[in-house]
Amino acid sequence: MIHNFNAGPSILPKEVFEQASAAILNFNNTGLSILELGHRTSLFQEVVDEALGTARELMKLDSDHEIIFLQGGASTQFFQVPMNLLNEQQTAAYLDGGVWGKKAIKEARLYGHVDVVASSKDRNYTYIPKDYKIPADAAYFHYTTNNTIEGTQMHSIPDSPAPLVADMSSDILSRVMDFNRFALIYAGAQKNIGAAGVNMLVVRKDILGKVDRPLPSMMDYREHIAAGSLLNTPPVFAIYVCMLTLRWLKALGGVPAIEAINNRKAALLYDTLDRLPIFRPTVAREDRSKMNVVFVMDDPALEQEFQALCKANGMVGVKGHRSVGGFRISLYNALPLESVQTLTEMMNEFALKKA
Ligand SMILES: *Cc1c(COP(=O)(O)O)cnc(C)c1O
Helix, strand or coil: EEEECCCCCCCCCCCHHHHHHHHHHHHHHHHCHHHCCCCCCHHHEEHHHHHHHHHHHHHCCCCEEEEEEEHHHHHHHHHHHHHCCCCCCCEEEECCCCCCCCCCHHCCCCEEEEEEECCCHHHCCCCCCCCCCCCCCCCCEECCEEEECCEEECCCCCCCCCCEEEEECCCCCCCCCCCCHEEEEEEEECCCCCCCCCEEEEEEHHHHCCCCCCCCCCCCCHHHHHCCCCCCCHHHHHHHHHHHHHHHHHHHCCHHHHHHHHHHHHHHHHHHHCCCCCCCEEHHHHCCCEEEEEECCHHHHHHHHHHHHHHHEECCCCCCCCCCEEEEEECCCCCCCHHHHHHHHHHHHHHHHHH
């Protein structure tokens, strides 16, 4: 049995894999593969409608907010956001909470001024900066809700006088949140909502259309909204997988239900790490991520031994990001509690043997 703790692309529900596989051979008994379906057909329109409708329902979005599917990964949003929202003479406020936030800052500087209101770089991004002031005249305030690489997470939405913009790639739909408080949310699908190749973007319509620069149609959110995510050929299969995953989440009981499961998984793993001195979590306790759990062992030989043990027991994706080292265990929505139970039992036995 394989336990998949990959950081992204990552595990999806088993029934999603089964349904997606079946649809490659025969989509909804049409005799056609999902891979050969025209994107302007009513068959695919139903897929897009269900995906966007379910996402809207799960997030309880109000009518001021639009949802669209885009391509280019979350990394494209690092520049597409300032392109659409930031005039050259304006300033956007950014929180530098990790590697992904830092990349977003770099790209924003191509389009306007950037005010980095706080950074946790001084301690290798192992905590969330707390005391900072967001200027009221900032075009927007951008932050990363969950720092996938470093394993930190913002547990509440910051009070901001400027419109809130968030990269939620690695924790979207994992916990109850007032999504309507955001002016813009983006997320690559490959962690919590589907297959790689598509982004989900939520935007409050009134913040658009305020920049002076000309925007290529493919870069202009308004064009994608007007075209209902079908401005050009969309990633048909990736959107289909999102639709199946969102349908799965809805049937499970939606965001509150998955949050309860995610809380149990994270509590079990962190309790185990805290109890066993041979493992050392790297992140400030109050900022620990429930999606990506990062820890090290002080003895490199033991780290290697534990790595090998994971491999022998079918546990994949446990190695930490190359910039952090140690281990990273990703606990995305689709990861079953049983996988965490198996892992923590193995940790207990390992620690006992080494004590
Ligand atoms: C994975 C990730 C990204 C990068 O996504 P791509 O789709 O590879 O561009 C950006 N931000 C966060 C928070 C991520 O977890």
